Amino acid sequence: MSIFREYIGVKPSSKVLRNFPTEIINSDINEFHFILGFASEEYDNSNKGTGVFKESWNVDYFGPDDVRTMKEKYANVKVVISIGGRDSKTPFDPLTGLEEWSKKAVESLKRIIGKYKSSSGDNTIDGIDINYQYIHGSESDRRFANYLGRVITELKYNTDLRINVVSIAPSPNNDTHYLNLYSANKDDINWVDYKFYNNPYVISSSDEFVNLYNEAEKAYCPEKVLPGLSTDPADDKMSWEIFIGGCKLLKKKSKLPGIFIWNANDSAIPVPGENKGFLLEILLQRLLVQTN
Structure with missing residues (x-):
């Protein structure tokens, strides 16, 4: 099993990214996930989350018709909606209690997902990704685990939605909150997108990266x-060279179920000396599918 995931739509649209970059999809990858970001909450004047979610990606570029067309052409593609936000303006900090917040969250997310149904009535959204970078409250109060756990179960077990992929996206600075969420819902969480690029200090070698990965897989699950x-x-905490070198070491030990990249909006811009974007995505997919 090999899985490659690409966050997309998480930044204001660029001149070089106006559609899903389907040309980068490696047909030998078992599953290629485009993760749409973000479905973010509406906030009150004190920046408390109301539980009412709306899509913030450019629907003109990544709307229902685009998803349907892409999935008809590429059998290994899944599309996931990322819930939350990356900056301090989109924290997890609920305005209300569990029942009221989760009810509004589930209802608003169902509306978003429902927009992506096919002409036959089938849903073209395959999953959700829990991705709050800023989480308010103590690690011991378990609000994050309780609130988001409710959202996961309500959406995953809704027979009309048919959600079959759930992921979470922890970082070193919010790991305990996500571990609480994972521990309470481990059977319903398929993947853990671990943000090593949000490390508090620079990762200076591939061996150091591998050690950090080993710690993460012990805390969660080696296969996830x-x-x-x-x-x-x-995001300058780890270079391409160190990451690729570390992934090669993990691949040799059969400890690399997949990789994700943040994000397509930046990847579309060619790096100095190149005339095409998405160089890293192409290289890493080749690494995933090659035999040891």
Whole structure:
């Protein structure tokens, strides 16, 4: 099993990314996931989350028709909606209690997912990704685990939605919150997109990266942890060379179920010396499918 995941739509649209970059999909990858970001909450004047979610990606570029057309052409593609946000303006900080917040969250997310039904009535959204970077409240109060756990179960077991992929996206600075969520819902969480690029210090070698990966897989599950790298220039905690080298070491030990990249909006811009974007995505997919 090999899985490759690409976050997309998480930044304002660029001139070089106006559709799903289907040309980068490796047909030998078992599953290629495009993760749409974000379905983010509406907030009150004190920046408390109301539980009412709306899509923030550019629907003109990544709308229902685009998803349907892509999935008809590429059998290994799944599309996932990322819930939350990456900056301090989109924290997990509920305005209301569990019952009211989760009811609004589930209802609003169902509306978003429902927009992506095919002409036959089938849903073209395959899953959800829990991806709050800023989480307010103590690690011991378990609000994050309780609130998001309710959302996961309500959506995954809704027979009309047919959600079959659930992932979470922890970082070193919010790991305990996500571990609480995972522990309470481990049978319903398929993948852990671990954000090594959000490490508090620079990862200086491939061996150091592998050690951090080993710690993450022990905390969660060896078969579920996907290491991630960012192509955002602002994320400078690990170089491409160190990440690729570490993935090669993990691949040799049969410890690399997949990889994810943050994010397509930045990857579409060619790196210096190249005339095409998505170089990293192409290289890493080749690594995943090659035999040891």
